[in-house]
Amino acid sequence: xxxxxxxxxxxxxxxxxxxxxxxxxxxxxxxxxxxxxxxxxxxxxxxxxxxxxxxxxxxxxxxxxxxxxxxxxxxxxxxxxxxxxxxxxxxxxxxxxxxxxxxxxxxxxxxxxxxxxxxxxxxxxxxxxxxxxxxxxxxxxxxxxxxxxxxxxxxxxxxxxxxxxxxxxxxxxxxxxxxxxxxxxxxxxxxxxxxxxxxxxxxxxxxxxxxxxxxxxxxxxxxxxxxxxxxxxxxxxxxxxxxxxxxxxxxxxxxxxxxxxxxxxxxxxxxxxxxxxxxxxxxxxxxxxxxxxxxxxxxxxxxxxxxxxxxxxxxxxxxxxxxxxxxxxxxxxxxxxxxxxxxxxxxxxxxxxxxxxxxxxxxxxxxxxxxxxxxxxxxxxxxxxxxxxxxxxxxxx
Amino acid sequence: xxxxxxxxxxxxxxxxxxxxxxxxxxxxxxxxxxxxxxxxxxxxxxxxxxxxxxxxxxxxxxxxxxxxxxxxxxxxxxxxxxxxxxxxxxxxxxxxxxxxxxxxxxxxxxxxxxxxxxxxxxxxxxxxxxxxxxxxxxxxxxxxxxxxxxxxxxxxxxxxxxxxxxxxxxxxxxxxxxxxxxxxxxxxxxxxxxxxxxxxxxxxxxxxxxxxxxxxxxxxxxxxxxxxxxxxxxxxxxxxxxxxxxxxxxxxxxxxxxxxxxxxxxxxxxxxxxxxxxxx
Numbered sequence: 001x002x003x004x005x006x007x008x009x010x011x012x013x014x015x016x017x018x019x020x021x022x023x024x025x026x027x028x029x030x031x032x033x034x035x036x037x038x039x040x041x042x043x044x045x046x047x048x049x050x051x052x053x054x055x056x057x058x059x060x061x062x063x064x065x066x067x068x069x070x071x072x073x074x075x076x077x078x079x080x081x082x083x084x085x086x087x088x089x090x091x092x093x094x095x096x097x098x099x100x101x102x103x104x105x106x107x108x109x110x111x112x113x114x115x116x117x118x119x120x121x122x123x124x125x126x127x128x129x130x131x132x133x134x135x136x137x138x139x140x141x142x143x144x145x146x147x148x149x150x151x152x153x154x155x156x157x158x159x160x161x162x163x164x165x166x167x168x169x170x171x172x173x174x175x176x177x178x179x180x181x182x183x184x185x186x187x188x189x190x191x192x193x194x195x196x197x198x199x200x201x202x203x204x205x206x207x208x209x210x211x212x213x214x215x216x217x218x219x220x221x222x223x224x225x226x227x228x229x230x231x232x233x234x235x236x237x238x239x240x241x242x243x244x245x246x247x248x249x250x251x252x253x254x255x256x257x258x259x260x261x262x263x264x265x266x267x268x269x270x271x272x273x274x275x276x277x278x279x280x281x282x283x284x285x286x287x288x289x290x291x292x293x294x295x296x297x298x299x300x301x302x303x304x305x306x307x308x309x310x311x312x313x314x315x316x317x318x319x320x321x322x323x324x325x326x327x328x329x330x331x332x333x334x335x336x337x338x339x340x341x342x343x344x345x346x347x348x349x350x351x352x353x354x355x356x357x358x359x360x361x362x363x364x365x366x367x368x369x370x371x372x373x374x375x376x377x378x379x380x381x382x383x384x385x386x387x388x389x390x391x392x393x394x395x396x397x
Numbered sequence: 398x399x400x401x402x403x404x405x406x407x408x409x410x411x412x413x414x415x416x417x418x419x420x421x422x423x424x425x426x427x428x429x430x431x432x433x434x435x436x437x438x439x440x441x442x443x444x445x446x447x448x449x450x451x452x453x454x455x456x457x458x459x460x461x462x463x464x465x466x467x468x469x470x471x472x473x474x475x476x477x478x479x480x481x482x483x484x485x486x487x488x489x490x491x492x493x494x495x496x497x498x499x500x501x502x503x504x505x506x507x508x509x510x511x512x513x514x515x516x517x518x519x520x521x522x523x524x525x526x527x528x529x530x531x532x533x534x535x536x537x538x539x540x541x542x543x544x545x546x547x548x549x550x551x552x553x554x555x556x557x558x559x560x561x562x563x564x565x566x567x568x569x570x571x572x573x574x575x576x577x578x579x580x581x582x583x584x585x586x587x588x589x590x591x592x593x594x595x596x597x598x599x600x601x602x603x604x605x606x607x608x609x610x611x612x613x614x615x616x617x618x619x620x621x622x623x624x625x626x627x628x629x630x631x632x633x634x635x636x637x638x639x640x641x642x643x644x645x646x647x648x649x650x651x652x653x654x655x656x657x658x659x660x661x662x663x664x665x666x667x668x669x670x671x672x673x674x675x676x677x
Contacts, residue, residue, distance in 0.1 A: 304430075304455060305455065306433065306434065306455055306456050306457050306460070307457075308457035308458055309409065309456070309457055309458055309461060312409060312457075312458045313410075316410065325433060325457070333569070333570050334433060345430050345431045346430060349430075349433045349455075381415060381416075382412060382415050382453060382454055382455075382461060383453060383454075383455050384426075384435055384436070384437040384453035384454065384455055385430070385455060386417075386453070
């Protein structure tokens, strides 16, 4: 087995069909979509087509509601800054403790700029505290931003309920949903959800890196981050990245068609991997609840051993995953998501996220199920917590 | 992805001396579960020589590699040799560590120090009876003391708060102690500057007194341990004339090292311009 790639929440392989669809727009149909001559029309039409595909992907009402961006972080920054700049009299923001750093670090910055930010807690399953959310919304709340699915745990937040709670307390409060980890894994329907803004990133659903999209409903006004030309109706200046936008459009269409496969086959393989690890490895614990998760993700803590060491040993046999341990991040603190869920220190440093994709095969999952136990066994042998490990072994037997 | 050296990779893949020693003569611990890494080191000591060493580590690749190579570095060495090992030595032996991972080598050194301290305490009943000195904790998150930070700055020549965090973890979580760390760095370098300044402003008489005192109390004592000795012959400005006698007098290489040791010690303690000249 050469490579078993189970880190699809980090990034995904570009679909061959996507790559093929992009290629003509580099050196053949390279016209600037804003140009007047016929030659540029192919590029302009291709982009328009992609906008339609994104509209369908989001179940949005109108193509005009889609803004192409340079990725998930830009989508979030544009949405958040854009809304706040339009509502300068309101100084309160609500988010969750487990958002992606591109949102959390922006909020840290906004706090320095004088905003009051409330961070909503989650329980040990990773579910959002909706009562706390209800308490925090007030007349001054400009924006609530809640992620659709968590990148580390795969836990899905009940966006419809969030919208209902927020809008019933303050109709003017805008709601931004970071849907980067939901895109391509579960259905996104902005009209049913009732959200004001929603962002995605192409490379999480088999489009290339460096392209994303933001849905903005027609009643929501935002200011641009990048000032310049009239592109994207003045909301995002800069000549459009036509080949990447074309690629993302097709990837979105393919992802929409593939949702059923995600919900059945990808989920089946994820569950098989998860069940076998929990059954065969005595110090393994599931860090989330079993339900309310995207179908491709599982987050498992291996108690009393360290995550980076597990990743390095898995890498030696060709398995790619990621960890919530402090050591892998370059920072010294373990995953803020797992800490917010009160995952005990015994497991948080040894937490591994496996994230599958439509390319994951049964053979690969079987390979991991076979290769992982001896690795964990070896690392348990190095741990200084032999007594504690023996106690767990006795308990879970 | 970290750029680990081949040596680091080799050691985390095949760690040496894993496990514990039953009835070990000294056990040292550093780090904690909450911090994300912990190292336990077990030593077997006979006639002042480390005859066996084993470790157990909860930590990342570089933590396991640091522990593993440390056991290799100390087995067969005398306690005096082992005491001289610094975190830098551990990192150097591994062919270097990424800056963010230097704290792993520091942890190795701390566990070793802890083990030696426990061994000494056991041997030295007077010290055991003495009141334990409470050390001032600077970083509450990772439990890093002022002494640990001071030592890391001194051994590794750290200049910024970020470097101190990479080496000791202090300031790496909530960051509230960053200002204090900055103060410690400033205090260290101010003190260093002051000492250097004092040395260069010693009067000739003061300088002569200080040189002869250092030779008597520090250098001679050290040389006598190995059966050697030193006599101060004359001092002329920054030139210090000495007569050296070693067990291996006549062996040119040994004498060169001896002279280097005398010169370095005097440069560190008195004046960096000192030149030692050996007379027959």
